[in-house]
Amino acid sequence: MIQVTTIGFELEDYLKRYCITINQFAEISGVNSGTISSIIKGIRPTSILQLDRITEGMGLEKGSFYDLYVDECFNHPKLNWRRLRPLIYRCAELDKLDCIERVLGMMMDNISYGDVLFDTAEDLFKQGKREAAGLLYEGVAESEKYQHSERLAICRYRMFNIALGDDQDANLQAAVQFETFVDRLDEVDQLDALKDLANTYNSLRRWDKLEKTAKEMGHKASIQYKYRYGDLEKKKFFKEPTMPLFAYISYSHVLCSVVYDERKDYDTALQYVSLYSEFSWIKEESEEALQLVCRFKDWAEGNTYLYTFMKGDIKVLPEYISYIDQRKDEILPALFKIIQTANRYKFNVDDILTRFAREIVVYRDEQGNVGTYSPRIIEDRFTHFMAELAYYYLIKGEYDTGIEYILESMESSVRISSENCIIRCVSLFEQYRYTASLEAQRKYEELMRRRNEKKHGVIDGSFE
Known part of the structure; x- marks a missing residue:
């Protein structure tokens, strides 16, 4: 007869092997002797707290018996959520995601557990246990995939945010999978969802997608603004947006100015800048609203200098340099644009590179830690900045420096899967291969x- 392994069997075997009495183990573990006896006899299920104490008393790794615990929970005639919920939280703490997957696989046979699993996922998400929460969201989404529900859309929204990382291919896939669910969200949540999608498309340099998403966010925010503050019939709002409503409208203009900057249509970009430089129309008067107004006006000032400069008006460069010199968060994005423009119009900016040499070194070591910009946008900008810098030095004949920057840009491009920047780096390197050392060619x-x-x-990693 095959012995079925249980927690009680393992505990009893341990006590026999080490000649420990139940009372002695009760003192060691801090679990009542009567409870231990009941667990061994199989007449009383254990709680996660008791199981952790027993495991620690046996000198085993935390969570060693969780798989057995799952088996016992689901072998019981009646499933007990009060036992499973603490297990999921503990597995999230210990990063035992495979155990959570087993629980989900067994629970989702009964869709009635969707409510409690969704609530648990939301709680774990707020706690920062994003991978564990992602598994629960995925389980709930799978159980509701044929339903046109808001909860399904929220699951997809959370899964989108959890999926975002360094790999741009994966980020694009996550964005495309999520965007069809935006309209199923609450009208207030739609604004944040569109903002997050727009930021993702910005970091991916998908300008058509960015423009469409930004304009949709601005349009929806404008409608809500009219209902809340305008002459339209007042509508009751059950949820407040995470930003003042005007900020979504203004941010849509910021993103559109970015799109037309990338298209080299600087006149249109400047028209959009004018839309987030004047705020006599806004009704919000909170401290947050006033701070955001100042931020938008500040961006408008800087971008007015920038787009005027990128049109070829080099006379505004000293004013732009003075502007960014007082705003450390803007230095890297500004230097990228300055080098880009210098390469286009073939003028020397060595003095500017020397002036900000220390900041460039800091960015090389601490990519992503740049003020209001998301880490993904900054890493993308940094990667393209290195490529522009490489081209700048190569056309000046400083080949060693240029090759060094090509390789640095390419290394970053491979890490984040930026295929368009990889192609740029490959083109530059092959054009100037004859100037590269054998060591550079090997790298x-x-x-x-x-x-x-x-x-x-084949692999997933970064070049070290």
């Missing part, structure tokens, strides 16, 4: 190998 070949392996799913 280039290694980076190409890593890129090809990652592209075809």
